Amino acid sequence: MAKKIVQHADVGMDNTEEKTLMEALVRSYELIQGIIDNLNSFFVLDSEYRFIQANGIFTETTGYSAGEVFGGNFSVLFDDYCYADIKKKLKDVSSGTQRLKFVSEFMKKDGTKRFALLNFSSIRGSDQTDYIVGSLEDISDRVEAESQLKKLSRAVEQSPASVIITDRHGNIEYVNPKFTLLTGYAHEEVIGKNPKILNSGMQSADFYRQLWDTLRDGHEWRGEFNNKKKNGELYWEYASISPIRNGDGNITHFIAVKEDITERKKTEEALSQSEESLRKKNYSMERDLQYAQIIIRRLLPAQPPVHEKIKIDYRYKPLDAIGGDFFSFNNLDDGGFGVFIGDVAGHGVSAALFLSLVKSVTDRLGRRYGRIPSEYLKELNRQLSDSMLSYFLTALYGIFTKDQEGLNFIFAKGGHPAPILYRASDGSVELLNSYGKPISIFKDIHFEEIKVPLQSGDRLFLFTDGIIETHGPDNKLLDYHGFINIIQKNCTIQLDACLDAIFRDIEEFNGEPTPHDDILLIGFEMF
DSSP states (O other), rough: OOOOOOOOOOOOOOHHHHHHHHHHHHHHHHHHHHHHHHSSSSSETTTBBBBEEEEEHHHHHHOEEEEEEEEGGGGGGHHHHHHHHHHHHHHHHHHTTEEEEEEEEEEEEEEEEEEEEEEEEEEETSOOOOOEEEEEEEEEHHHHHHHHHHHHHHHHHTTTSSSEEEETSSSSEOOOOHHHHHHOOHHHHHSSOGGGGGOOOOOOOOHHHHHHHHTTTOOEEEEEEEEEESSSSSEEEEEEEEEETTTTSSSEEEEEEEOOHHHHHHHHHHHHHHHHHHHHHHHHHHHHHHHHHHHHHHHOOOSSOOSEEEEEEEEEEEEEOOOOOEEEEOOOSSSSSSEEEEEESOOHHHHHHHHHHHHHHHHHHHEEETHHHHHHHHHHHHHTTTTTTTEEEEEEEEEEETTTEEEEEEEEEEBBOOOEEEETTTOEEEOOOOOOOOBBBBOOOOOOEEEEETTTTTTTEEEEEHHOOOOOTSOBOOHHHHHHHHHHHHHTTHHHHHHHHHHHHHHHHHSSOOOSSEEEEEEEEEO
8 A cells, every 4th residue: 555645844043143154154264365465465375475365466566477476485575695594594583482574585486686675574374384474565666875975975974075965045964074073063062053153344235145146036046155164263164055845845954055266366376466466467567578679670781781683572471470590691802701600499588689699609719710610600609609508590601702613602511501503694593502511519520511503693691590490381390392393493583572572481381471580581692
């Protein structure tokens, strides 16, 4: 017989409270996780210093992903030296005896080195296992700023200039060691005081009024102070004072950087006195120079001499107002005449003095030695060798004489440029050389004497070395070869025009209106 259900019953349990508790736990976990994720680079290490948890900020800061971090060792962030030091410190944290906080260098995943502020503490889990909780804050920018600030601070402390910082009312808040060394005031003596303690009374009230008006308008002020030290000694300083503004643009402080210029002021004053003395001396020298110019003009022939068989002309262009070249003519008893040309190693007043001496000696020599050129120069050397000291003279003395065969030129020279002879008969040019050392260097010198026969139309040229030592624009010397070419080119015209043309060609070769040395050229044309 089949059984028949006649009654049933539903049996159930009320789990509302348990469900509510679970939801609360989930919310709490999510809240805690949210807090952790927003902490500053939060992480947890096990007893072997392996990552068991790290938040998002930590992975962003280090560059490692969560998967790369979990299970990895904390040493991945440091070089061997840093990690060895950190590991020693973590042992104390592991024992639970202290919290640890320090700065260390770490490496991001890409190898970039940064600075971090590390915090560590120890916690014990429900399973009685100890864990290390840490945080890592990248403070590289702050470390760099602090480093720059330290450098700036050291620079100010060691600056050779005085540095003063005041508040906006002018009360001193800082002075560097140079200020103390210069003024004699100790640091504690001036803090809270106004810089007017240095006031010497040498600057007017209007001076300071303009200074403060400039600063309060937000502009830099530069100027000089005559201030007073603690011991009452006056000193000069050059100051640059600037306003300092805060983030809102308001002036909060003033900074003054001041340089001690006392010695410079003394030097300027001494220089001013020296300049006044120099002006007086310059006036005296200019007057002496004018006298020397008059002497030189009186020493040189006023015009070429006149001779029945020879036409004579010359051109002279001194480098300075007073040149070192000299020439003179003297008539001989037998109808001939002599010519002397010399070049003193120097210019200016000293040259004028020596040329005066040379003029005096040569005038005397002409009467006794005028017909013997070699003896003329030998005696000139003897008389000048004890007088010229470090100066010397190149010289040439020659005479024009007539014998049965015709007109001759007899000459001797000492270190002087050789004469150049132009032959009218065939247009050839000849360099007439002879031996002889410069005058006044050696006491006993031999001078070679040369005799040159002359014909009608021939031209003889005497000159100083300023001509052949003329430089062209390419620094090439004119020398004898170039000068001979110029003479040969211009000897078909009259003597005076010939000399002018020669000078023009020399100036054209030089390329400059002013020569580098005195230029003297004497021309003789035989009738």
